[in-house]
Amino acid sequence: xxxxxxxxxxxxxxxxxxxxxxxxxxxxxxxxxxxxxxxxxxxxxxxxxxxxxxxxxxxxxxxxxxxxxxxxxxxxxxxxxxxxxxxxxxxxxxxxxxxxxxxxxxxxxxxxxxxxxxxxxxxxxxxxxxxxxxxxxxxxxxxxxxxxxxxxxxxxxxxxxxxxxxxxxxxxxxxxxxxxxxxxxxxxxxxxxxxxxxxxxxxxxxxxxxxxxxxxxxxxxxxxxxxxxxxxxxxxxxxxxxxxxxxxxxxxxxxxxxxxxxxxxxxxxxxxxxxxxxxxxxxxxxx
Amino acid sequence: xxxxxxxxxxxxxxxxxxxxxxxxxxxxxxxxxxxxxxxxxxxxxxxxxxxxxxxxxxxxxxxxxxxxxxxxxxxxxxxxxxxxxxxxxxxxxxxxxxxxxxxxxxxxxxxxxxxxxxxxxxxxxxxxxxxxxxxxxxxxxxxxxxxxxxxxxxxxxxxxxxxxxxxxxxxxxxxxxxxxxxxxxxxxxxxxxxxxxxxxxxxxxxxxxxxxxxxxxxxxxxxxxxxxxxxxxxxxxxxxxxxxxxxxxxxxxxxxxxxxxxx
Numbered sequence: 001x002x003x004x005x006x007x008x009x010x011x012x013x014x015x016x017x018x019x020x021x022x023x024x025x026x027x028x029x030x031x032x033x034x035x036x037x038x039x040x041x042x043x044x045x046x047x048x049x050x051x052x053x054x055x056x057x058x059x060x061x062x063x064x065x066x067x068x069x070x071x072x073x074x075x076x077x078x079x080x081x082x083x084x085x086x087x088x089x090x091x092x093x094x095x096x097x098x099x100x101x102x103x104x105x106x107x108x109x110x111x112x113x114x115x116x117x118x119x120x121x122x123x124x125x126x127x128x129x130x131x132x133x134x135x136x137x138x139x140x141x142x143x144x145x146x147x148x149x150x151x152x153x154x155x156x157x158x159x160x161x162x163x164x165x166x167x168x169x170x171x172x173x174x175x176x177x178x179x180x181x182x183x184x185x186x187x188x189x190x191x192x193x194x195x196x197x198x199x200x201x202x203x204x205x206x207x208x209x210x211x212x213x214x215x216x217x218x219x220x221x222x223x224x225x226x227x228x229x230x231x232x233x234x235x236x237x238x239x240x241x242x243x244x245x246x247x248x249x250x251x252x253x254x255x256x257x258x259x260x261x262x263x264x265x266x267x268x269x270x271x272x273x274x275x276x277x278x279x280x281x282x283x284x285x286x287x
Numbered sequence: 288x289x290x291x292x293x294x295x296x297x298x299x300x301x302x303x304x305x306x307x308x309x310x311x312x313x314x315x316x317x318x319x320x321x322x323x324x325x326x327x328x329x330x331x332x333x334x335x336x337x338x339x340x341x342x343x344x345x346x347x348x349x350x351x352x353x354x355x356x357x358x359x360x361x362x363x364x365x366x367x368x369x370x371x372x373x374x375x376x377x378x379x380x381x382x383x384x385x386x387x388x389x390x391x392x393x394x395x396x397x398x399x400x401x402x403x404x405x406x407x408x409x410x411x412x413x414x415x416x417x418x419x420x421x422x423x424x425x426x427x428x429x430x431x432x433x434x435x436x437x438x439x440x441x442x443x444x445x446x447x448x449x450x451x452x453x454x455x456x457x458x459x460x461x462x463x464x465x466x467x468x469x470x471x472x473x474x475x476x477x478x479x480x481x482x483x484x485x486x487x488x489x490x491x492x493x494x495x496x497x498x499x500x501x502x503x504x505x506x507x508x509x510x511x512x513x514x515x516x517x518x519x520x521x522x523x524x525x526x527x528x529x530x531x532x533x534x535x536x537x538x539x540x541x542x543x544x545x546x547x548x549x550x
Binding site: 091 | 473
């Protein structure tokens with residue numbers, strides 16, 4: 001498969017040379033393949049946020065390299081801004097970055113910084129709003145008049161409007177109600193499908209990553225603990241628990257049933273799959 | 288990068304200086320400042336410097352930490368010294384085109400540098416050994432008599448402790464918003480003055496919004512716990528003078544009085 005981002009031997013130390021020095025990442029290796037929807041999970045403090053800030057050059061590696069399309073992003077430090085347009089990063093609680101008079105202008109901030117204007121800018125703003133699930137009628141409203149969920153979408157649209165090759169989202173659904181979560185993630189997934197953009201979804205929620213990601217990377221203590229398809233990862237529930245992570249609820253039910261001697265596949269990870277597995281079991285067992 | 292700012296940073300510790308009553312330390316600093324301003328002779332400067340060194344020793348604050356506080360004012364110190372060096376009339380020592388260095392100029396420049404250094408390191412010693420909460424408590428107690436004149440002393444002290452408490456929070460927030468806008472291509476580092484000022488808008492607007500939101504939340508939280516200002520409010524930690532406090536006060540008072548009388 002074609003690698004779009006390759007992280008090699010990445011180490012990051014905060015406050016090097018002071019008594020407060022602390023390593024957030026240690027010799028981390030990671031590949032992001034073109035066009036995939038990658039889920040990154042890890043416990044609080046596992047280095048997720050530090051890692052993603054390296055992907056667009058907000059942080060500079062203490063050691064190691066980040067390659068974008070095979071080129072070291074720090075090869076020319078003066079051109080680091082162009083990397084930020086190619087790898088769009090949506091921070092946790094991105095609604096706090098809104099500042100313009102209207103939602104339209106705020107979404108246009110990124111593309112304007114790229115030097116765009118005119119029709120192309122207008123198209124990008126409207127497309128981005130649509131992908132983020134923001135109604136056209138809200139574009140001329142002040143961002144501070146929006147509801148919490150709408151603000152979040154406006155902020156995400158502001159990054160999508162740069163049309164990055166890789167879209168990185170840090171806990172995009174944090175603090176939303178269950179329905180808002182599902183809707184937002186469905187929009188992100190639709191964007192990924194329609195545009196074929198590579199998406200990196202960072203989360204601490206197993207459920208969320210299990211439902212949406214095609215491939216999962218598990219971080220623990222600044223290293224990659226394991227990676228693979230959701231099925232592969234969740235079949236190693238024991239190791240996940242050791243890293244302080246939970247398997248999805250459906251997987252937990254399946255594992256418990258298996259312990260009771262029922263022949264349920266222990267690697268199911270969505271409620272739908274579990275339901276199918278149980279129905280199959282019932283039919284197979286003759287009711 | 289922003290985290291490097293030390294603004295009256297407190298070093299927790301358990302030295303005799305840490306255990307002193309904050310009122311004592313505040314008054315001692317006032318006496319010390321009076322002493323430094325009353326110095327005329329080199330001997331007086333040496334004496335006050337020795338007192339500072341002794342105080343730092345008792346507080347277990349290292350020289351490096353003590354002088355780190357000088358970094359932001361280094362420019363002002365150098366500027367004052369240069370002005371005094373070249374513009375004090377008197378006996379000429381050397382001449383550089385239009386600039387004349389005089390014996391009096393050298394002396395005044397040295398004296399001014401010592402004075403500013405002693406003043407700043409002296410006050411820094413206070414913030415190094417006194418937590419912000421203690422500091423505002425002490426200030427509130429010292430300004431207590433002003434309450435009679437309807438000065439809202441408690442409210443001012445409360446505002447001060449809240450402000451101090453939120454400095455690190457705001458710095459962290461600034462860092463976060465800056466990163467988020469940089470991720471959208473904001474450029475804070477290049478361009479002329481006007482351009483840089485404009486580039487700050489995407490940083491300042493969200494910062495203000497969040498500061499107001501925080502203030503609102505804090506006010507609600509305080510009201511939920513029945514905060515209603517200073518009237519009838521009692522303290523968990525009541526300030527009490529101990530023998531060491533009287534000793535310390537006497538020491539610094541003697542220093543100030545001695546320098547005023549003999550120098």
